[in-house]
Amino acid sequence: MCATANGARGRAGGITTGEPADPVRRTWAQVHDEARRMAGALAAEGVRRGDAVAVLAGEAARIAPAAQAVWLVGGSVTMLHQPTPRTDLSVWATDTLRVLGMIQTRLVLLGDPFTPLKDVLTERGVRFRELSGLAGRPLAEPAAVAEDDTALLQLTSGSTAAPKAVRITHGNLLANTNAMTEVAGLDVEHDLLVSWLPLFHDMGMVGCLTIPMALGLELVKVTPADFLGRPLLWMELISRYRGTVTAGPNFSYAVTGRQLRKATDLDLDLSTLRFALNGAEPIDPAAVQTFVEAGSRFGLRPECVVCAYGMAESTLGVAFAPRDRGMEIDVVDADALEARRRAVPAGEGAESRNTRAFPLLGPPLPGLEARVVDDSGHVLGEREVGIIRLRGSSITPGYLTVDGPVAAQDAEGWLDTGDEGYLVDGQVVVCGRRKDVIIMGGRNIYPTDIERAACEVAGVRAGNAVAVRLHGTGRRERFAVAVESRLAGDTDAERDLRKQVAARVLDAVGVRPYSVIVLPPASLPKTPSGKLRRAAAREHLGDFIDS
Incomplete structure (x- = not known):
């Protein structure tokens, strides 16, 4: 520097x-x-x-x-x-x-x-x-x-x-x-x-301050409030300054894609953008596709999108998808994934027509290695789903907590990420957080699939749905879905929205939520960086659910 x-x-x-x-x-x-x-x-x-x-x-x-x-x-x-x-x-x-x-x-x-x-x-x-x-x-x-x-x-x-x-x-x-x-x-x-x-x-x-300072890279920086107040400012600045590199979480591409699609009088040139990293939260292929299709009208090239996997424990980056290829997805049999914990490619011995699509997140960055293990720590093979572990020069030695320092690595230097996923052709695929998985009738259902389905319903605020497992009380396993909507408070509209969300979730994952709760905007608990906090949401929703 x-x-x-x-x-x-x-x-x-x-x-x-x-x-x-x-x-x-x-x-x-x-x-x-x-x-x-x-x-x-x-x-x-x-x-x-x-x-x-x-x-x-x-x-x-x-x-x-x-x-x-x-x-x-x-x-x-x-x-x-x-x-x-x-x-x-x-x-x-x-x-x-x-x-x-x-x-x-x-x-x-x-x-x-x-x-x-x-x-x-x-x-x-x-x-x-x-x-x-x-x-x-x-x-x-x-x-x-x-x-x-x-x-x-x-x-x-x-x-x-x-x-x-x-x-x-x-x-x-x-x-x-x-x-x-x-x-x-x-x-x-x-x-x-x-x-x-x-x-x-x-x-x-x-990624967006230390690296530019260290390299001498040209940077145009606005605040999150600037973006949230007017999301298209992001694209306007890329156009105005002929930006080539940017990054954001999935929700920002979803919001921007919708606004680009509705825009009728924008004068933008997005043709200079060559590296648009999507990371920090689960990536929704549909949201990326909307962004790419809406942006193509302004010269955006589909191959600029780079799906990525990262976490603070690896400093930032874990894996980047290959450049200049755009988003590549792995479509797998949902039944095999949920029941047998295997990512069987759809159409290759698939057990059903029910599928799940996961973005390929690229191989581990130089200096890092990844492996997938089962609950006993045994290393799994390709397309076998388990816990992702990481090792290498970017991995933190440990945490500071209110009770003192805690090591992050085991005796061999491996970090347990807490993420479930698998490896395919050397690339990392993340299915979801282990602690958030919803188990229904022996099936492992990832809340992101439920949440994306809920957000497809008109009236639900994009990116503002959360699915949480309900603690068992001797009855069969259950889950609830909470969505934010501007329709909250309108009894008839809420009733209709709950029915639509329940039907869409049933269609997407094959099970119906025990409860659908409609909340006003800004109700769901989030982290300071804007991610939904599922554990806090479960506590927050306790008053709305007869469990």
């Missing part, structure tokens, strides 16, 4: 922020100069090698030099979960104090739009500095750090009341950065990355 900033790429590449109202561009050399002044101030504050520094800010223009500054003095960066307008600040403060205590933070760096929270931090005795005034004598030389020193403490997306942080070392970060750069074929002379991703999420912080 220092070499890039002090070389030709530091003067040529840079970051543009402030779109669409007030765009400002700074070179990476300028960002680094600010970081050195911030680092001088941190050193004067007593921050040293090994210290944990937390950041609560929303603007990439402030976060980029702040993160560099922490690394320059040898510290680690923790991006705190950010409160929203609906957040109960007293609850947020209590949860944040748990996090700060867990990571033993030395200091909190506070920036817009969260500077009004300084009174909350002061009341609770939290030591902080505002980024707007953080400047000192430029640090002469970066502190010496080892490969196993901590670079990032990435907060997981679970309950903030029982926080956990993934410890990412400098060695992990370098290995994953190099691997993703190689497989994505990043060309710092010609590529331009456009991103709206939150920087408290690993895909935003590592």
Whole structure:
């Protein structure tokens, strides 16, 4: 990062922020100069090698030099979960104090739009500095750090009341950065990355900020609020800046695809986009297809889509599908998958016409290896479904928890991902999270199949359906489906919507939900990065379900 900033790429590449109202561009050399002044101030504050520094800010223009500054003095960066307008600040403060205590933070760096929270931090005795005034004598030389020193403490997306942080070392970060750069074929002379991703999420912080800073890659960065307020801004920026690389979770492609399909007066050119990574949550082939078909009207090439598998425990990337081939899916017999845990290709000895389609996510990135094991730890063969395990240079050594550090790897260096899947022709396929699987009559049904079916019903908000297993009480196994809809509160409309959702789920997976609950928008519990929290949803829905 220092070499890039002090070389030709530091003067040529840079970051543009402030779109669409007030765009400002700074070179990476300028960002680094600010970081050195911030680092001088941190050193004067007593921050040293090994210290944990937390950041609560929303603007990439402030976060980029702040993160560099922490690394320059040898510290680690923790991006705190950010409160929203609906957040109960007293609850947020209590949860944040748990996090700060867990990571033993030395200091909190506070920036817009969260500077009004300084009174909350002061009341609770939290030591902080505002980024707007953080400047000192430029640090002469970066502190010496080892490969196993901590670079990032990435907060997981679970309950903030029982926080956990993934410890990412400098060695992990370098290995994953190099691997993703190689497989994505990043060309710092010609590529331009456009991103709206939150920087408290690993895909935003590592993939869409750290990598551009390290390589000197041109970056156009807006906030998640900018995207959510107007999703087509994402495509407009790709068109305006001739973006070649971008990334987002499946829901963002689903939303954007629908809006592109409805648009009648857009003047866009998406022909420059060559690498559109889809990851961070289960990938819906139908949503990707809608995005590709709607975007083709504006020059979008289907082969630009890259389906990916990643997790914070691997720093970010685990597997990327091959470039320039577009989404490739594996269609398998659903009965064999659910009953015998084998991914039998449809049409090749298939037991029924009922099928499931999973995106091929590519081979493990360089430096990583993957295998699939059964519940006893025995390694399974190709197309046999089990738990995915990972090993390699990008894998975290462990977690920080409120009860102390916890190892992430077994004695042989393998990480249990908790994801169910299989391998085919060297590529990884993910079926779902083991803890979320719904077991009905001996069949393993993945909630994503149920949720996608529910979202196909008109009136259900896209990406806002959740399927949860109901705890048994001596009766047969059951599950419930909750959907968000603007029709909530209209008794007749709700009744009709429940019937349609139940019928669509029955048609898709062959079983009928015990209960369908219609909720108003923004009711379902989600992680700070926007993923549905199924375990929390089960608790939330308890009052609606006669179990």
